Amino acid sequence: MAINKDPVDxxxxxxxxxxxxxxxxxxxAGLTVVALERGEDRGDADFMYPKAADELKxxxxxxxxxxxxxxxxxxxxxxxxxxxxTRVLGSFLPGDGVGGAGLHWTGQLMRARPxxxxxxxxxxxxxxxxxxxxxxxIQDFPVSYEELEPHFDFxxxxxxxxxxxxxVRGQKIDGGDVFEGxxxxxxxxxxxxxxxxxxMFDKAARNLGYHPFPNxxxxxxxxxxxxxxxQLGPCNYCGFCSxxxxxxxxxxxxxxxILDAVKRLPNFSYRTKAEVIRVDLNDDKxxxxxxxxxxxxxxxxxxxxxxxxxxxxxxxxxxxxxxSGVGKPYDPVQNTGVVGRNYAWQMGxxxxxxxxxxxxxxxxxxxTTGKMISDFAPGTYDSAPMGFIGGAKLHGSQPTxxxxxxPVPKGTPGWGLGWKTGLKxxxxxxxxxxxxxxxxxxxxxxxxxxxTYKDPHGLPLLRMTFDWQQNELKMAQFMGGKLKEIxxxxxxxxxxxTIIKPDAHFQNASYVSTHxxxxxxxxxxxxxxxxxxxxQSWDVHNxxxxxxxxxxxxxxxxxxxxxxxxxxxxxxxxxxxxxKNPGPLVQI
Amino acid sequence: MSSKTxxxxxxxxxxxxxxxxxxxxxxxxxxxxxxDMPPAPPLDQYTPAFFSAPEWAFIKxxxxxxxxxxxxxxxxxxxxxxxxxxLELHGGYGAGEDWYMEGPFNVxxxxxxxxxxxxxxxxxxxxxxxxxxxxxxxxxxxSFEALDEKTRDQVLTxxxxxxxxxxxxxxxxMTSAAFFSxxxxxxxEGYLSDPTHGGNRDMGSWxxxxxxxxxxxxxxxxxxxxxxxxxxxxxLAGRRG
Numbered sequence: 001m002a003i004n005k006d007p008v009d010x011x012x013x014x015x016x017x018x019x020x021x022x023x024x025x026x027x028x029a030g031l032t033v034v035a036l037e038r039g040e041d042r043g044d045a046d047f048m049y050p051k052a053a054d055e056l057k058x059x060x061x062x063x064x065x066x067x068x069x070x071x072x073x074x075x076x077x078x079x080x081x082x083x084x085x086t087r088v089l090g091s092f093l094p095g096d097g098v099g100g101a102g103l104h105w106t107g108q109l110m111r112a113r114p115x116x117x118x119x120x121x122x123x124x125x126x127x128x129x130x131x132x133x134x135x136x137x138i139q140d141f142p143v144s145y146e147e148l149e150p151h152f153d154f155x156x157x158x159x160x161x162x163x164x165x166x167x168v169r170g171q172k173i174d175g176g177d178v179f180e181g182x183x184x185x186x187x188x189x190x191x192x193x194x195x196x197x198x199x200m201f202d203k204a205a206r207n208l209g210y211h212p213f214p215n216x217x218x219x220x221x222x223x224x225x226x227x228x229x230x231q232l233g234p235c236n237y238c239g240f241c242s243x244x245x246x247x248x249x250x251x252x253x254x255x256x257x258i259l260d261a262v263k264r265l266p267n268f269s270y271r272t273k274a275e276v277i278r279v280d281l282n283d284d285k286x287x288x289x290x291x292x293x294x295x296x297x298x299x300x301x302x303x304x305x306x307x308x309x310x311x312x313x314x315x316x317x318x319x320x321x322x323x324s325g326v327g328k329p330y331d332p333v334q335n336t337g338v339v340g341r342n343y344a345w346q347m348g349x350x351x352x353x354x355x356x357x358x359x360x361x362x363x364x365x366x367x368t369t370g371k372m373i374s375d376f377a378p379g380t381y382d383s384a385p386m387g388f389i390g391g392a393k394l395h396g397s398q399p400t401x402x403x404x405x406x407p408v409p410k411g412t413p414g415w416g417l418g419w420k421t422g423l424k425x426x427x428x429x430x431x432x433x434x435x436x437x438x439x440x441x442x443x444x445x446x447x448x449x450x451x452t453y454k455d456p457h458g459l460p461l462l463r464m465t466f467d468w469q470q471n472e473l474k475m476a477q478f479m480g481g482k483l484k485e486i487x488x489x490x491x492x493x494x495x496x497x498t499i500i501k502p503d504a505h506f507q508n509a510s511y512v513s514t515h516x517x518x519x520x521x522x523x524x525x526x527x528x529x530x531x532x533x534x535x536q537s538w539d540v541h542n543x544x545x546x547x548x549x550x551x552x553x554x555x556x557x558x559x560x561x562x563x564x565x566x567x568x569x570x571x572x573x574x575x576x577x578x579x580k581n582p583g584p585l586v587q588i
Numbered sequence: 589m590s591s592k593t594x595x596x597x598x599x600x601x602x603x604x605x606x607x608x609x610x611x612x613x614x615x616x617x618x619x620x621x622x623x624d625m626p627p628a629p630p631l632d633q634y635t636p637a638f639f640s641a642p643e644w645a646f647i648k649x650x651x652x653x654x655x656x657x658x659x660x661x662x663x664x665x666x667x668x669x670x671x672x673x674x675l676e677l678h679g680g681y682g683a684g685e686d687w688y689m690e691g692p693f694n695v696x697x698x699x700x701x702x703x704x705x706x707x708x709x710x711x712x713x714x715x716x717x718x719x720x721x722x723x724x725x726x727x728x729x730x731s732f733e734a735l736d737e738k739t740r741d742q743v744l745t746x747x748x749x750x751x752x753x754x755x756x757x758x759x760x761x762m763t764s765a766a767f768f769s770x771x772x773x774x775x776x777e778g779y780l781s782d783p784t785h786g787g788n789r790d791m792g793s794w795x796x797x798x799x800x801x802x803x804x805x806x807x808x809x810x811x812x813x814x815x816x817x818x819x820x821x822x823x824l825a826g827r828r829g
Contacts, residue, residue, distance in 0.1 A: 050824060053804040056781035061681065068688035075701065087688045088703045196813040238804035247804055359816040363799060364806030403780040403799050414748075415654045415772055416741065420796075424660050427797035428816070453690060507700035 002292060003301040008032040009579075011291050011305035013276045013320065014312030016100020017560065018546040018567045020254035021155075022309050023270070024228065024262040025571035031579065034303060035270040036293055038071070038312075039097030042255055047245040055402040058244045062089050064104045065243075066096040066313075070275075073315055074450045075508045077467040079332070085453050085461065091512040092345075093243065094313045098272060099255040101313065101514060102560070106242040106367040106399060107218035107251050109161050110557035111152045111565070114145035114181040115379035116438075119389070119553065126384050133471055135443040137342055138389070139552035142524040142533035145181045148565045151572075153184055155564035159252035160224035160232050162189040163216040177213045179374045189221050192235060196360050197431035198371045201396025204489035210373045215397060216561075217368035218252035228261035241367025242399050251367070272296070277457055279308050279324035279543060287542050288326075294457060306582075307542045307574070310520075311567075314343075314549035318447050318519035319462040327520070327530045327539050332446050332465075338530040338538075339520060340448045342441035343464065344554040346515040347472050349500040350434035351483050352407050353492035359428055362401030370397030376479060377556060378438075383478075388471045390438035391556045392479040394486070397434060406430065410496045433486055435479045435499075436513075437472055439554040445469070447519045467506045476500050515559055520549040522566075524586075532586040534573040535566065541584045546570055625827055627790040628783065634671050638678040638710065642731065646717050647673060649733035653740045654775045661796030662789075664775055672778030672787030677710045684708030695761040705762055709770060715759050716767030720747065722757040744768065783823045791829030794821040801829065 009031035012019045019035050027033045057063050066072075066089070074083035095101030115122050120140045123132065165186045166176025191214035194202070198214070205212040219235040226232070235250040249256055262268050273296035279288050280302070290304035310317045321327050321339045330341035372395035374380060383389060403423075407430060412422030450463035480499035487495055506512075523529025526538040535550055537543040546567045548559050555562070577585055636644045647670045657663030664670070676682060693706045707715065724732045724743065732743060746752045747768040754764050778787030780794075782802060788794065794801050801821035809817055821829040 050802040050804050053802040054782055054824060056777055056785050060777060060781075061686070067686040069684075069686055072688040077700075082694070084694055084697055084701045084704055085688050085690070086702060089686075090702050193807075193810040195810055199813060234807075236804075237806045237810045239806065240804055359814050361806070361809055361812075361815075361817045364809040364817065369810070401799065403793065403797060404777065406797075415744070415775075417656050417658050417660075420655055420658060420663075421660050424796055427799065452692065505700060508702040509699065 003295070003299055005301060005303045007290070007304040007306070008034045009305065010034075010307045010309060011036065011303050012309045012311050013291060014038070014100065014310070014316065015098050015254065015270055016095055016311065016313070017102040017254055017564060019100070019309070019311035020102075020258040020262065021564060021567040022311055022546065022571055023268055024258050025568065026574065027262055027265045027268040029575040029579070030267065032267045034305075036274040036276055036291070036303065037098050037270060037272045038275040039272065041272045042098045042103060042245070047247060049247040052245045052247045053238060053240045055240070055404055058104070058240075059402055060404060062093055062243070064095065064097065064245060065089055066094040069456075071316070071455060073462040073464055074453050075464045075466065077465070077506055078444060079465060083450055083463045083465070086508060090509045091507070092514045092516055093511070094315065094514060098259065098270070099253050103245050103253045103255055104243050105253070105560060108368055108558040109156065109159055109216050109218040109252070109561045111181060112145070112148070112555055112557060112562040113179070113374070113377055113379065115377070116555045116557070117141040117143065117145055117148075119378060122378055123389055126382070127389065131384070131387060132389055133442070133469065136471065137441045137443055137528075139342065139441070139521065139523055139528060141552060142522055143566070143569065148562070148569060149181070149184060151565035151568035152561060154227070154568055155561065157188050158226050158228065158257050159218040160189055160220035160226060161187050161216055161218060162221040163187045163191045163214045166211070166213055175213060177374050178211050179377060179380045187216070189224060192217050192219065192221050192366050192369060193237070194371070195365055195369050195398050196358065197396055197398045198369060200431065200490055201433070201486070202371050204486050205371070205373055207489050208485060210375045212371040212373050215368045215370045215372055215395065217366065219246070219250050219366045219368050220252070226257055228258060230257050230261050232256055235366045237364050237366050237369070239363035239365050239401050274301075276320065277323070277459060279310070279320060279326055281325060281540060285325065286540060288540055307544070310543065310545040311547060314516055314519050314547055315447070315462050317545050317547055317549040319449070321520060321530065321545065322449050323459060326537055326543055329448060330446055332444050335443065338526070338528065340446045341519070341528070341530070342521045342552050343445055343447045343466065343516075343518040344439040344441045344551070345466060345517070346439050346513040346554050347437045347468060347476060347500060348434060348513060349476065349498055350432050351487050352409070352496040352498055353431050353433065353487060353490060354409055354426060354494040355429050356493050360398070360431055362398055362406070362428060362430070365398045365401060367399045369399065370395050372397070376482065383475070386474070386478055388475045388478070390440060390471065390475055392435040392437045392475065393556050394479065394482060395434050395436070396431065398431065401428070403427065409494050433483045435476070435483060436556055436558075437475055437479065438556040439472055440469070441518060441553040442469055468504055473500070473502050473504065477502050515548070515554060517548040517551040517554045517559060520545045521552040522550040523552065526588060534585045535570040536578070536585050542582060544570055544574065625825055627827065628668055628671070628786070630789070631665055631668050631670060634668070636674040638674045638682065642721070643714075643717050644670070644674075645731070645733040646721065649740060650744065650771060651775050653737060653744055654772055655779050662792035664779055666789065667779055667787055667792040668789040669775055669778035669787045672781065672785055673774050675786040676774065677713055682708060682710035705766065707762060712762060712767060712770055715762060716771070719754045719757040719759040719764070720752070720767070723752050783827070784825050791821040791823060795829050
């Protein structure tokens, strides 16, 4: 018999970025809120300088990330294969514990571009019928850049975004992203300091007529007090950022920007080691009555609530919907249903440059150190003649100098004296040129429940059916050509081409990206989306599903900024509209 | 060294990354209790907790070839890499504490599916060492550690390239290449990780490559372009290399 908890207004599943934003905004509005986090609590003392600077523990053993033993998923490339479990974390690194992936992210805080949010419209206008892959399922976001702008602005203030604006209310500013959508305000803080590699990229990009700007950074450049009264200290360029918690209270995370503030509110509480296994629905299946979770002692516990917010990583959001019967599961063969539909990831890769006589001090860096260009984004260049849709961030970034992650030139032996000499000669004499591509959604790329493998509670794991598609592979070759032009300006002593090959298949071993998005997408049409423009479930009106799961396809720009903005947008709709009149916010 | 002292030392090595003790010197002065800590004792004073004596001989002989000593810098033995591997396999990593280990297992799955063996790292090493030793006995009538450097290099290369058929030596699920990949990966980890994990003794690899370790504080250096950082490394225990 389950333990019964006292009812609350809102139960929030997951206490990462979206769970923390929902917690504070709804608690400030006077609702009683309980957040349930599957993982552990995370205290400031855990990461006190210099403890977090441990490459083995965090960069290799991934101690801040989800443990496959507790939660995993199975993976296959297409429907002909049998999916096998991710037994050891590799190609993606979902977060775990209070703060989620927001604790250990790199901190690249970007906005979606206006064209990104209306890409289906863009495709219809720019491409001839039949020019794009027939099974592509590009969909417009049901919100516009103008609607999200105030929420981008606010989230950026929460994080102390540091950088250089390129378009403030229509005025273009050199040194910023002149192609970006208009901002109502400049960045809260100035850019981080350029490293040698950033300065070299900047010069080469300008020589080629591009418009480089500093990577927008949620590791702050100056002391910052955010709208919640939480404080960040200036980044000290420690070199342990991506995959690590910040040693210095400089990187914006739920822990450094929201949680201490929300914990002061008496109507907010949270429980850790509380793994939600089901959203419990009323008999009519049109409303939820609460959630069931396994508590820290392994006991099944029922938390009744007037509203349920799924705020976990896209994989968990989608899995919970499938396990609970929220929305109709997607069938890629019949092309019916919506939960699991439009799942997308992100392709990267690039070039490695080595210089005998330059010292890059790669360890003296913030995770966000670097510069990028948006000269190859939908709307800034015409990709229709090349037959692909989308774009890529091209960037010269220097996220770390940790030794195990440092590359060596091709041809260096994998072990022995040659390896040792190769590492010694390469270390500190290397920089990268990289691309991060947009990634469209496709009919046969989706999420569902695995028929064979189970979690420790006996519940089916999520199954991912994913492979790289021709559109992205073609685009990667084009973008690789552009990176090679930049490399030619930079004249390295050794240039290694590590660009993804045109016939590459997805592999679940070495790291790809943790921008796993979609599966419970937002839209105007319940036939092709699981949630409406306010991220409210079309089927169960007191369930909201927030996070990267809402993206109909992936953008070239890092998703967290847009995820944060969408969460504030949704929270506002809940406070202004939903709680006054509970019911579907969008009528069809 | 007595086993009691070794046990204390292993506890220190395993626990030290989690908590850095601080001693109060009266008033408000606090300093790390490890500030005066010497580097770890050398390899020959260590008694393994996980490896048997023959396995320990194998591991030392293998690590010695994977990262040999040279004028460029210390090798795996001088930096206690085998100690690191022993501690890792004796602890949670060896037990596969974070891994998903439910069946069914498809051990012959394509490499693109990632790791699919039913073995935790500790099992993987026991089996891999056993099969490799059987191969060496059959081929050379010697144990691996008795082979000369050139022959050991050849055996390691053959493991890596899967030229050695583990199935012929009683291991039907794991290939020699899979075993080799863990051995190499853990050897490099032991060489390059923070000394508080048992390897990288006296920060030997960090001094060789010029990595400042856990200093993690470089505001004044970011804009000094092409000026080589001059200071030596510091580890998580506050020791200087």
